[in-house]
Amino acid sequence: MEELKQRIRAEGQVLGDGILKIDSLLNHQIDPGLVMRCGQALALRFADKGVTRILTAEVSGIAPAFATGVALNVPIVYARKIKPVTMSGPVFLETAPSHTKGGDVNLLVAAEFLPPGERVLIIDDFLASGRTLKSLIRIIHSANCVLVGIAAVVEKGFDTGRASLEIYGVPIEALVTISSMDNGHIEFA
Protein backbone atom coordinates (compact mmCIF):
# COMPACT_ATOMS: atom_id res chain seq x y z
CA MET A 1 0.00 0.00 0.00
CA GLU A 2 2.09 2.84 -1.39
CA GLU A 3 0.18 5.64 0.38
CA LEU A 4 0.87 4.07 3.76
CA LYS A 5 4.57 3.57 2.98
CA GLN A 6 4.89 7.23 2.06
CA ARG A 7 3.19 8.37 5.24
CA ILE A 8 5.33 6.10 7.41
CA ARG A 9 8.46 7.35 5.63
CA ALA A 10 7.39 10.96 6.24
CA GLU A 11 5.97 10.69 9.75
CA GLY A 12 7.25 7.47 11.35
CA GLN A 13 9.87 7.71 14.06
CA VAL A 14 12.16 4.89 15.10
CA LEU A 15 12.49 5.11 18.87
CA GLY A 16 14.98 2.30 19.37
CA ASP A 17 14.42 -1.23 20.71
CA GLY A 18 12.46 -2.06 17.57
CA ILE A 19 9.73 0.47 18.33
CA LEU A 20 8.17 2.47 15.51
CA LYS A 21 6.07 5.50 16.42
CA ILE A 22 3.23 6.22 13.99
CA ASP A 23 1.15 8.17 16.47
CA SER A 24 0.21 10.78 13.87
CA LEU A 25 -1.57 8.17 11.72
CA LEU A 26 -2.98 5.44 13.89
CA ASN A 27 -1.83 5.14 17.49
CA HIS A 28 -2.84 8.41 19.13
CA GLN A 29 -4.05 10.58 16.31
CA ILE A 30 -6.07 8.79 13.63
CA ASP A 31 -6.11 9.94 10.02
CA PRO A 32 -9.66 8.88 9.13
CA GLY A 33 -9.27 8.72 5.35
CA LEU A 34 -6.02 6.78 5.51
CA VAL A 35 -7.32 4.31 8.09
CA MET A 36 -10.55 3.75 6.13
CA ARG A 37 -8.47 2.98 3.03
CA CYS A 38 -6.33 0.60 5.11
CA GLY A 39 -9.52 -1.17 6.21
CA GLN A 40 -10.76 -1.43 2.64
CA ALA A 41 -7.43 -2.86 1.52
CA LEU A 42 -7.42 -5.44 4.32
CA ALA A 43 -11.04 -6.35 3.59
CA LEU A 44 -10.19 -7.06 -0.07
CA ARG A 45 -7.57 -9.60 0.97
CA PHE A 46 -10.14 -11.59 2.97
CA ALA A 47 -13.21 -10.98 0.81
CA ASP A 48 -13.56 -14.68 -0.09
CA LYS A 49 -12.95 -16.13 3.38
CA GLY A 50 -16.50 -16.00 4.70
CA VAL A 51 -15.49 -13.79 7.63
CA THR A 52 -18.37 -13.36 10.12
CA ARG A 53 -16.54 -11.46 12.83
CA ILE A 54 -13.35 -9.45 13.41
CA LEU A 55 -11.38 -9.72 16.65
CA THR A 56 -8.83 -7.15 17.77
CA ALA A 57 -7.28 -5.91 21.01
CA GLU A 58 -7.86 -2.51 22.54
CA VAL A 59 -6.58 0.17 22.07
CA SER A 60 -4.66 0.60 18.85
CA GLY A 61 -6.32 -2.25 17.00
CA ILE A 62 -9.76 -0.70 17.21
CA ALA A 63 -9.52 1.85 14.39
CA PRO A 64 -8.13 -0.49 11.68
CA ALA A 65 -10.42 -3.33 12.80
CA PHE A 66 -13.43 -1.00 12.67
CA ALA A 67 -12.47 0.24 9.21
CA THR A 68 -12.13 -3.36 8.00
CA GLY A 69 -15.44 -4.27 9.63
CA VAL A 70 -17.17 -1.43 7.80
CA ALA A 71 -15.82 -2.75 4.51
CA LEU A 72 -16.72 -6.40 5.23
CA ASN A 73 -19.95 -5.48 7.05
CA VAL A 74 -19.27 -7.76 10.01
CA PRO A 75 -19.19 -7.00 13.75
CA ILE A 76 -15.90 -6.13 15.44
CA VAL A 77 -15.07 -7.40 18.94
CA TYR A 78 -12.22 -5.80 20.80
CA ALA A 79 -10.58 -7.66 23.64
CA ARG A 80 -10.56 -5.52 26.77
CA LYS A 81 -7.44 -5.18 28.90
CA ILE A 82 -9.27 -4.21 32.09
CA LYS A 83 -12.65 -5.68 33.01
CA PRO A 84 -15.28 -2.95 33.06
CA VAL A 85 -18.34 -3.35 35.30
CA THR A 86 -20.43 -3.85 32.17
CA MET A 87 -18.59 -7.10 31.42
CA SER A 88 -20.96 -9.53 33.11
CA GLY A 89 -21.16 -13.23 32.37
CA PRO A 90 -18.37 -15.63 31.38
CA VAL A 91 -15.23 -14.35 29.69
CA PHE A 92 -12.29 -15.77 27.82
CA LEU A 93 -9.06 -14.54 29.40
CA GLU A 94 -5.54 -14.73 28.04
CA THR A 95 -2.36 -12.89 28.98
CA ALA A 96 0.16 -11.32 26.62
CA PRO A 97 3.33 -9.30 27.14
CA SER A 98 3.10 -5.65 26.05
CA HIS A 99 5.90 -4.27 23.91
CA THR A 100 4.96 -0.60 24.29
CA LYS A 101 3.63 -0.55 27.84
CA GLY A 102 5.84 -3.12 29.58
CA GLY A 103 4.66 -6.04 31.72
CA ASP A 104 1.86 -8.42 30.91
CA VAL A 105 -1.64 -7.38 29.91
CA ASN A 106 -4.85 -9.35 30.17
CA LEU A 107 -7.03 -9.78 27.11
CA LEU A 108 -10.68 -10.41 27.95
CA VAL A 109 -13.53 -11.26 25.59
CA ALA A 110 -17.08 -11.90 26.81
CA ALA A 111 -18.22 -15.33 25.66
CA GLU A 112 -21.51 -13.87 24.41
CA PHE A 113 -19.68 -12.05 21.60
CA LEU A 114 -17.76 -15.11 20.35
CA PRO A 115 -20.45 -17.77 19.90
CA PRO A 116 -19.18 -21.16 18.63
CA GLY A 117 -18.67 -21.50 14.90
CA GLU A 118 -17.96 -17.86 14.06
CA ARG A 119 -15.38 -17.39 11.29
CA VAL A 120 -13.01 -14.88 12.82
CA LEU A 121 -10.44 -12.59 11.20
CA ILE A 122 -7.88 -11.09 13.58
CA ILE A 123 -6.76 -7.53 12.87
CA ASP A 124 -4.15 -5.54 14.76
CA ASP A 125 -2.09 -2.43 14.13
CA PHE A 126 1.30 -4.19 14.24
CA LEU A 127 2.54 -7.69 13.61
CA ALA A 128 5.88 -7.88 15.46
CA SER A 129 6.52 -10.66 17.97
CA GLY A 130 3.05 -12.06 17.33
CA ARG A 131 2.41 -12.62 21.03
CA THR A 132 -0.74 -10.49 21.27
CA LEU A 133 -2.06 -12.19 18.14
CA LYS A 134 -1.34 -15.63 19.63
CA SER A 135 -3.33 -14.73 22.72
CA LEU A 136 -6.24 -13.72 20.51
CA ILE A 137 -5.93 -17.03 18.63
CA ARG A 138 -6.12 -18.94 21.92
CA ILE A 139 -9.32 -17.04 22.71
CA ILE A 140 -10.77 -17.98 19.30
CA HIS A 141 -9.92 -21.64 19.88
CA SER A 142 -11.35 -21.57 23.42
CA ALA A 143 -14.57 -20.20 21.96
CA ASN A 144 -14.76 -23.01 19.37
CA CYS A 145 -14.62 -20.45 16.61
CA VAL A 146 -12.71 -20.80 13.34
CA LEU A 147 -9.65 -18.64 12.71
CA VAL A 148 -9.73 -17.63 9.05
CA GLY A 149 -6.92 -15.11 8.86
CA ILE A 150 -4.51 -12.75 10.59
CA ALA A 151 -3.86 -9.22 9.40
CA ALA A 152 -1.89 -6.19 10.47
CA VAL A 153 -1.51 -2.70 9.13
CA VAL A 154 2.27 -2.79 9.59
CA GLU A 155 4.48 -5.86 9.84
CA LYS A 156 7.96 -5.78 11.32
CA GLY A 157 9.46 -8.33 8.98
CA PHE A 158 12.67 -8.46 11.01
CA ASP A 159 10.78 -9.83 14.02
CA THR A 160 9.65 -13.42 14.54
CA GLY A 161 5.86 -12.94 14.52
CA ARG A 162 5.07 -14.29 11.06
CA ALA A 163 7.20 -17.41 11.56
CA SER A 164 5.52 -18.12 14.90
CA LEU A 165 2.03 -17.80 13.39
CA GLU A 166 2.51 -19.97 10.31
CA ILE A 167 1.64 -23.11 12.30
CA TYR A 168 -2.01 -22.02 12.24
CA GLY A 169 -2.19 -22.51 8.48
CA VAL A 170 -4.21 -19.39 7.69
CA PRO A 171 -3.33 -16.40 5.49
CA ILE A 172 -1.21 -13.76 7.23
CA GLU A 173 -1.45 -10.36 5.60
CA ALA A 174 0.11 -6.96 6.23
CA LEU A 175 -0.40 -3.77 4.25
CA VAL A 176 3.27 -2.84 4.52
CA THR A 177 6.26 -4.78 5.77
CA ILE A 178 9.29 -3.09 7.28
CA SER A 179 12.46 -5.05 6.66
CA SER A 180 14.82 -2.93 8.74
CA MET A 181 14.85 0.04 11.11
CA ASP A 182 18.62 0.00 11.70
CA ASN A 183 20.14 3.37 12.61
CA GLY A 184 16.68 4.90 12.67
CA HIS A 185 16.20 4.38 8.93
CA ILE A 186 12.97 2.68 7.83
CA GLU A 187 13.37 0.19 4.94
CA PHE A 188 10.38 -1.56 3.40
CA ALA A 189 10.44 -5.12 2.08
Place this chain on the structure above:
Amino acid sequence: MEELKQRIRAEGQVLGDGILKIDSLLNHQIDPGLVMRCGQALALRFADKGVTRILTAEVSGIAPAFATGVALNVPIVYARKIKPVTMSGPVFLETAPSHTKGGDVNLLVAAEFLPPGERVLIIDDFLASGRTLKSLIRIIHSANCVLVGIAAVVEKGFDTGRASLEIYGVPIEALVTISSMDNGHIEFA
Protein backbone atom coordinates in the same frame (compact mmCIF):
# COMPACT_ATOMS: atom_id res chain seq x y z
CA MET B 1 -31.99 8.69 16.14
CA GLU B 2 -34.74 6.10 16.01
CA GLU B 3 -32.55 3.20 14.91
CA LEU B 4 -30.30 3.66 17.93
CA LYS B 5 -33.25 3.86 20.32
CA GLN B 6 -34.63 0.60 18.95
CA ARG B 7 -31.29 -1.16 19.32
CA ILE B 8 -30.83 0.11 22.88
CA ARG B 9 -34.37 -0.99 23.76
CA ALA B 10 -33.69 -4.44 22.31
CA GLU B 11 -30.10 -4.99 23.48
CA GLY B 12 -29.36 -2.56 26.32
CA GLN B 13 -29.13 -3.90 29.85
CA VAL B 14 -29.51 -1.80 32.96
CA LEU B 15 -26.97 -3.13 35.45
CA GLY B 16 -27.90 -0.92 38.40
CA ASP B 17 -26.08 2.11 39.83
CA GLY B 18 -27.00 4.04 36.68
CA ILE B 19 -24.96 1.78 34.40
CA LEU B 20 -26.26 0.89 30.96
CA LYS B 21 -24.60 -1.97 29.12
CA ILE B 22 -24.60 -1.60 25.34
CA ASP B 23 -21.64 -3.88 24.77
CA SER B 24 -23.26 -5.51 21.74
CA LEU B 25 -23.33 -2.19 19.85
CA LEU B 26 -20.44 -0.02 20.92
CA ASN B 27 -18.51 -0.91 24.05
CA HIS B 28 -17.06 -4.35 23.39
CA GLN B 29 -18.62 -5.47 20.15
CA ILE B 30 -19.03 -2.72 17.53
CA ASP B 31 -21.82 -2.80 14.96
CA PRO B 32 -19.98 -1.09 12.10
CA GLY B 33 -23.00 0.09 10.11
CA LEU B 34 -24.78 1.47 13.15
CA VAL B 35 -21.70 3.26 14.47
CA MET B 36 -20.93 4.77 11.06
CA ARG B 37 -24.49 6.11 10.90
CA CYS B 38 -24.07 7.50 14.42
CA GLY B 39 -20.92 9.29 13.27
CA GLN B 40 -22.69 10.71 10.23
CA ALA B 41 -25.55 11.96 12.40
CA LEU B 42 -23.15 13.61 14.87
CA ALA B 43 -21.17 15.15 12.01
CA LEU B 44 -24.34 16.74 10.59
CA ARG B 45 -24.98 18.53 13.87
CA PHE B 46 -21.55 20.19 13.77
CA ALA B 47 -21.18 20.61 10.02
CA ASP B 48 -21.14 24.43 10.26
CA LYS B 49 -18.80 24.75 13.24
CA GLY B 50 -15.50 24.70 11.39
CA VAL B 51 -14.28 21.64 13.30
CA THR B 52 -10.60 20.90 12.58
CA ARG B 53 -10.05 18.08 15.06
CA ILE B 54 -11.99 15.61 17.20
CA LEU B 55 -10.88 14.70 20.71
CA THR B 56 -12.07 11.62 22.55
CA ALA B 57 -10.88 9.31 25.32
CA GLU B 58 -9.82 5.71 24.88
CA VAL B 59 -11.34 3.13 24.76
CA SER B 60 -15.06 3.39 24.08
CA GLY B 61 -14.95 6.85 22.54
CA ILE B 62 -12.71 5.76 19.69
CA ALA B 63 -15.28 4.11 17.42
CA PRO B 64 -17.89 6.91 17.45
CA ALA B 65 -15.18 9.58 17.25
CA PHE B 66 -13.58 7.80 14.30
CA ALA B 67 -16.93 7.48 12.53
CA THR B 68 -17.58 11.20 13.06
CA GLY B 69 -14.06 12.04 11.87
CA VAL B 70 -14.63 10.07 8.68
CA ALA B 71 -17.79 12.09 8.03
CA LEU B 72 -16.19 15.47 8.85
CA ASN B 73 -12.83 14.50 7.30
CA VAL B 74 -10.80 15.73 10.27
CA PRO B 75 -8.19 13.94 12.41
CA ILE B 76 -9.23 12.21 15.62
CA VAL B 77 -7.05 12.32 18.72
CA TYR B 78 -7.77 9.90 21.53
CA ALA B 79 -6.52 10.66 25.01
CA ARG B 80 -4.50 7.72 26.33
CA LYS B 81 -5.04 6.39 29.84
CA ILE B 82 -1.61 4.82 30.15
CA LYS B 83 1.50 6.38 28.66
CA PRO B 84 2.93 4.11 25.96
CA VAL B 85 6.65 4.26 25.21
CA THR B 86 5.82 5.89 21.89
CA MET B 87 4.45 8.94 23.71
CA SER B 88 7.58 11.08 23.68
CA GLY B 89 7.65 14.84 24.14
CA PRO B 90 5.39 17.06 26.27
CA VAL B 91 1.89 15.90 27.17
CA PHE B 92 -1.25 17.41 28.60
CA LEU B 93 -2.39 15.36 31.59
CA GLU B 94 -5.70 15.47 33.42
CA THR B 95 -7.36 13.03 35.80
CA ALA B 96 -10.97 11.89 35.78
CA PRO B 97 -12.95 9.40 37.85
CA SER B 98 -14.06 6.27 35.98
CA HIS B 99 -17.67 5.19 36.36
CA THR B 100 -17.26 1.73 34.85
CA LYS B 101 -13.75 0.83 36.01
CA GLY B 102 -13.59 2.51 39.44
CA GLY B 103 -10.88 4.82 40.71
CA ASP B 104 -9.32 7.70 38.82
CA VAL B 105 -7.86 7.45 35.36
CA ASN B 106 -5.30 9.66 33.69
CA LEU B 107 -6.04 11.23 30.34
CA LEU B 108 -2.92 12.06 28.34
CA VAL B 109 -2.65 13.90 25.04
CA ALA B 110 0.66 14.61 23.34
CA ALA B 111 1.02 18.35 22.78
CA GLU B 112 2.09 17.74 19.17
CA PHE B 113 -1.42 16.59 18.28
CA LEU B 114 -3.23 19.58 19.79
CA PRO B 115 -1.43 22.60 18.30
CA PRO B 116 -2.77 26.00 19.42
CA GLY B 117 -5.82 27.31 17.60
CA GLU B 118 -7.38 24.01 16.57
CA ARG B 119 -11.19 24.01 16.65
CA VAL B 120 -11.96 20.88 18.63
CA LEU B 121 -15.14 18.84 18.87
CA ILE B 122 -15.28 16.42 21.80
CA ILE B 123 -17.00 13.08 21.18
CA ASP B 124 -17.62 10.32 23.70
CA ASP B 125 -19.84 7.28 23.95
CA PHE B 126 -21.79 8.47 27.01
CA LEU B 127 -22.62 11.82 28.54
CA ALA B 128 -23.43 11.04 32.16
CA SER B 129 -21.64 12.89 34.98
CA GLY B 130 -19.64 14.85 32.43
CA ARG B 131 -16.41 14.41 34.37
CA THR B 132 -14.43 12.73 31.60
CA LEU B 133 -15.64 15.41 29.19
CA LYS B 134 -14.58 18.16 31.62
CA SER B 135 -11.09 16.69 31.78
CA LEU B 136 -10.92 16.73 27.99
CA ILE B 137 -12.09 20.37 28.01
CA ARG B 138 -9.29 21.28 30.44
CA ILE B 139 -6.82 19.67 28.02
CA ILE B 140 -8.26 21.71 25.13
CA HIS B 141 -7.92 24.91 27.15
CA SER B 142 -4.38 24.03 28.26
CA ALA B 143 -3.50 23.55 24.59
CA ASN B 144 -4.91 26.98 23.66
CA CYS B 145 -7.38 25.32 21.33
CA VAL B 146 -11.01 26.31 20.85
CA LEU B 147 -13.79 24.05 22.11
CA VAL B 148 -16.55 24.14 19.51
CA GLY B 149 -18.90 21.46 20.76
CA ILE B 150 -19.51 18.41 22.92
CA ALA B 151 -21.28 15.30 21.66
CA ALA B 152 -22.18 11.87 22.91
CA VAL B 153 -23.88 8.88 21.38
CA VAL B 154 -26.03 8.34 24.48
CA GLU B 155 -26.91 10.90 27.14
CA LYS B 156 -28.13 9.95 30.58
CA GLY B 157 -30.55 12.83 30.98
CA PHE B 158 -31.13 11.97 34.63
CA ASP B 159 -27.49 12.67 35.46
CA THR B 160 -25.88 16.08 35.96
CA GLY B 161 -23.46 16.11 33.03
CA ARG B 162 -25.30 18.47 30.72
CA ALA B 163 -25.94 21.03 33.47
CA SER B 164 -22.28 20.97 34.48
CA LEU B 165 -21.12 21.54 30.90
CA GLU B 166 -23.43 24.42 29.98
CA ILE B 167 -20.98 26.95 31.45
CA TYR B 168 -18.75 26.39 28.41
CA GLY B 169 -21.36 27.96 26.12
CA VAL B 170 -21.00 25.48 23.26
CA PRO B 171 -23.58 23.15 21.70
CA ILE B 172 -24.04 19.87 23.58
CA GLU B 173 -25.53 17.14 21.43
CA ALA B 174 -26.54 13.53 22.01
CA LEU B 175 -28.08 11.14 19.51
CA VAL B 176 -30.43 9.69 22.12
CA THR B 177 -31.23 10.78 25.66
CA ILE B 178 -32.35 8.36 28.33
CA SER B 179 -34.64 9.99 30.85
CA SER B 180 -34.95 7.08 33.25
CA MET B 181 -33.60 3.59 33.88
CA ASP B 182 -35.66 2.96 37.04
CA ASN B 183 -36.43 -0.68 37.76
CA GLY B 184 -34.29 -1.72 34.81
CA HIS B 185 -36.66 -0.11 32.31
CA ILE B 186 -35.12 2.25 29.74
CA GLU B 187 -37.19 5.37 28.97
CA PHE B 188 -36.12 7.87 26.32
CA ALA B 189 -36.69 11.61 26.57
